[in-house]
Amino acid sequence: MQAIAAGAAALGLVGAMPSGPGIISDALIAQIASTTPPDIATFLLTSETSAQEIIQHHKRVNTNTIQMVDALVSGTYQEIKSALPAVKLVQVIHVLDEKDIDEALQAAEQVDFILLDSGNPNLGVKELGGTGRTHNWNISRKIVEQSPVPVFLAGGLKPENVRAAIDAVQPYGLDLCSGVRTDGKLDPWKLESFFAAVNA
Helix, strand or coil: CCCHHCCCCCEEEEEECCCCEECCCHHHHHHHHHCCCCEEEEEEEEEECCCHHHHHHHHHHCCCEEEECCCCCCCCHHHHHHHCCEEEEEEEEEEECCHHHHHHHHHHEEEEEEEEEEECCCCCCCCCCCCCCCCCCHCCCCCCCCCCCCEEEEEEEECCCCHHHHHHHHCCCCCHHHHEECCECHHHHHHHHHHHHHHH
């Protein structure tokens, strides 16, 4: 619970992914979710793209939030909400160019939060997070200004750039991964430095 001690309001629990750091088993996600204090959000990061598969993935882990890191291609958001009415839905949009503004705003009409990241789902092996890269924050700012729901910012955030990111984008919240890791593991010093920069 290093992240909570450092000041995190949510834990991102990474399910099976085609690439990226931090992947853990569904059994471990379920264990962490069941022992996390109730005032801390638990996000299941799922790469499933079908509503039914997302529902089944969630039922194995019982987090209070689902972060869909890829586009929904089968079924609907309403299907997920009907099956899991108490669970918040976060749709990740990987910001590649201006076209992603429309995709983000369409998704925002149907989910609880949008999260803007720097992956690339168009590659042969999809990048769905944890890339350590930033993206065009000007595009993200446009999405934040127009979105009817709160927007999280992710993608290459670290102690050295997080204040600039906040000032440029004005997000609701931040999602961090590789920027606070060393050799694939959470680094307490980087975590402390990150939150010090956020709160400066």
